[in-house]
Amino acid sequence: MVARSRSITVAAEKLFLSQGAVSRQILDLEKFVGVSLFSRGSKGLELTTAGQQLAAKIQPVLSQLEEVFASLKSPGRETLNISAMPSFGLEIISPAVNDFLQRNPQYLINFLTTVGDVNLEEEEFDAAIVLGEPRSRDGNPELLCTPSYFPYISADLAPCNQAVDHSVLYQHKLIGQLRHPDAWPEYFEQLGLVFSPDMVGGNHSMLTTSAQAVLQGTGVALLPEYIVHKYVMDGKVRRICDTPYLPRCSSYYLVSKKSVRERLIFLEFRSWLMQLCSALDSARPARHL
Incomplete structure (x- = not known):
């Protein structure tokens, strides 16, 4: 306005x-x-x-x-x-x-x-x-x-008929959230994986724009299910793993x-x-x- x-x-x-x-x-x-x-x-x-x-x-x-x-x-x-x-x-x-x-x-x-x-x-x-x-x-x-967050990726980058595992997180850029700057390093630690800051390709201020970035094949984002549910149902986006992440202040x-x-x-x-x-x-x- x-x-x-x-x-x-x-x-x-x-x-x-x-x-x-x-x-x-x-x-x-x-x-x-x-x-x-x-x-x-x-x-x-x-x-x-x-x-x-x-x-x-x-x-x-x-x-x-x-x-x-x-x-x-x-x-x-x-x-x-x-x-x-x-x-x-x-x-x-x-x-x-x-x-x-x-x-x-x-x-x-x-x-x-x-x-x-x-x-x-x-x-x-x-x-x-x-x-x-x-x-x-x-x-x-x-x-x-308090919604749980999960890693999501475009089906164009990881087709639904192919198995995925944690290695996908190293194959594509990670999409960060300005509100949760520690989300990816904390999630990698939770999974027992090694994280590097240069894995993050960019940060978004809104969940909806992060979801759009995933949809466009920009990389992988940690998102609550309600943000990407319709894309998952349409087969456009898929979850990489079922280990949840709970950001602070979420x-x-x-x-x-x-x-x-x-x-x-x-x-x-x-x-x-x-x-x-x-x-x-x-x-x-x-x-x-």
Whole structure:
């Protein structure tokens, strides 16, 4: 929205957020990816080269989310405003939320994708789905799930009719995650294998772009099953081994405002979400912290 309007003020008005909230989201995103995304030009804010590259990669994901959630909107219903991570919103919520709304036509769930920390009071969300344990306990964080990660590779590089073993990890470049820089060395140690930093061909800031890199044959990535499930079912991607990896700070949490926790719409959405997420974390059911 900021990139389109070239103005934080205009973007804040369209998103019904404060200017400070929008500015903080930009700073959080820049901190998350480790580069500046905007610069100020003669016509307002402009995307940097890194910002243009990131926007090109994530725009298809955000467009899909906007289309899904926009199609569900209808006036005159009780509303709940939820923030969610892009990959979680696209791969977990959007395929299933229509079932919840069909069973509860009196409700309207508005979603906005965010990256980084979420301040419920400043950004006027009722609740948020966040990655990593929240620093503050004010949002009454509840653990949703802790997905296991597995190594995946394109079927073009390792055809499904051929056996694979750990040697595949040495035959192709490893795709890293900026959020989990120690994932590959820790996973190699877990497997009893020798790791070298030059085995990593590049790092991604989002799970969805890592999955796309795998699909395009760039190399091998450690990913949760829900991100690549459809590609595995289509025979486009395959898992190299069944040894799971649990990155630090990989759990998803639900945080909420105190004022919303007794509302029926929130209680029913929370119950539905907990059940949905339990399938991603069969070894450890969701629990209250």
